[in-house]
Amino acid sequence: MLDRLCAKYGLAYDQVAHLGDDLPDLPLLRRVGLACCPSDAAPEVKAACHWVADVPGGHGLLRAVAERILKAQGHWADIMAKYEA
Secondary structure (H helix, E strand, C coil), X not given: XXXXXXXXXXCCHHHCEEECCCHHHHHHHCCCCEXXXXXXXXXXXXXXXXXXXXXXCCCCHHHHHHHHHHHHCXXXXXXXXXXXX
């Protein structure tokens, strides 16, 4: 599936982020450019990830990762401006 998505959108693996928390996620986590997991992920998953979020799974992980990416890309201030207006 990752191969098809990358081909469809013209992305290299290092341009993709993936979130996972258990052993079946390891193959994808090891291929992508940004591997993330929740604080309660399996130890092997935590070791394979670039970033371990400070929230457990099901408690805002996707939001935390999205915010981190948007801040790194310099988009966060523009997004916040829409809510502060």
